[in-house]
Amino acid sequence: MWNKHKGAAWPRVAFQPARPASCLLNFRLIVLQTEGPPAFTPPSSSRALAENRKQCEHCRQMKRSASDSPLLFDIPIAPDFSEEKRLLSRGLKHIVGIDEAGRGPLAGPVVAAAVVLDIDNLPDGLDDSKRLTAARREALYEIILAKAITVSVASLSARSIDGSDIRKAALEAMRRASIGLTLRPCHALIDGRDVPPGLACPGSALVKGDQRSISIAAASIVAKVTRDRMMIRAGAAHPPYGLEIHAGYATERHRAAIETAGPVPGIHRYTFAPIKDRFGV
Template identity: 65%
Template sequence: MKTRTPPDSPGLFPDLPLVPDFSLESRAKRRGNWPVAGTDEAGRGPLAGPVVAAAVILDPKRIPDGLNDSKKLSARQREALYEEIIATATVSIASSSPRRIDVIDIRKASLDAMRRAVAGLSLEARHVLTDGRDVPPGLGCSGEAVVKGDARSVSIAAASILAKVMRDRMMVRAGLVYPDYGFDLHAGYGTDRHRSAIVAHGPCPLHRMSFRPLKPALETDLAPREQSW
């Protein structure tokens, strides 16, 4: 794995892009907290579909090259790294459905999906690095919130790639089930095409009815009778 060499005077280079490395994992290991899992989610912002979380425990001797924040990678790069991560690391993926998002809100649904992803690992984590400002409650081990974690930790970056690829695949399948909305093209995000489809066809069971653009439909006959994923 290519590693990052920190600048001698980091304050002189405020715009230097972050590149994820294994330093946070190594620090936890030195403190006796091993294995270390990274966790991240994909799909907090869309109007439809689940939020998907992944947890990854990397093998320090087999870390794939090119791990980075999934948003900085092309679809082809993500797909290739997805397969490599699956082949070399201990992984788990979980999701929260649109219905659960509506019931408990997107933040709690995201954190719960991350917690379940960690719980699903075949190797029990002793420490968890999570992207963002919140540590999922109920981990059963120590946790550490890392702002911009997918750009700082290779474990979190790997989790971001798994979550993004899996969610994209789920939304392609959703596009086959509900072809009127173009889920395979925009993955449920609020594009002009998606919003126009909602106006034309009303929401479907994959829409998050608690999100602002869809809330008015809750009081009308446009609301779907069942929400599931």
């Protein structure tokens, strides 16, 4: 764990910019609509109707859980300071953004960052770390450290993840990052659906928070860059796996290396499939 200390909201829209694949999909939908809807055959029995309803409800549940649905969440084109302003208007002085990196990989730690931005010196260009190039993340990382009031980072190892589960480990990393700050924040904005127990202050969970709040976006960048650097060092120590390239995610190269050389204790997560299925816990 380490920390650093130094002494017009965007309009909201009900959609996100379409990526190329989405553009093709939208075009396909337009063509289908102009040609007329496909013929619909209603269920022929009460059992078939019940099954149809069950499938529809499953689809609705899946869409509710897909937090990037533009119809479910009013997400701005880029993260802004509106969430922080709302809290500041209530007299809360220091707002901390918290996010983590590394939930999904087969190897490496989960890393969390907590960032309190200076409202009089906000960095430009902050965004969800996943929407930035590696070079842009590195540049913003240095800017965040230079301009933020305080930054704290904490991580839990692959062994710690295996000892509990990834959700609990991620929440614990966020808790540790929050208590590592050099000042006590008044409120925390956390990316996701859960407020970690034991935070240094009260908190609010924001689904897709790294695309809504620049404080969370800053934390996502710090967490991602910190973890990527850790995985580069791990890759140098364990060359066959290419950890410095894919950061521990389940790429074809990574899976092939695990199958050939086996997982590395302390690096790989033995409770994650396919490692768990192939090598046991």
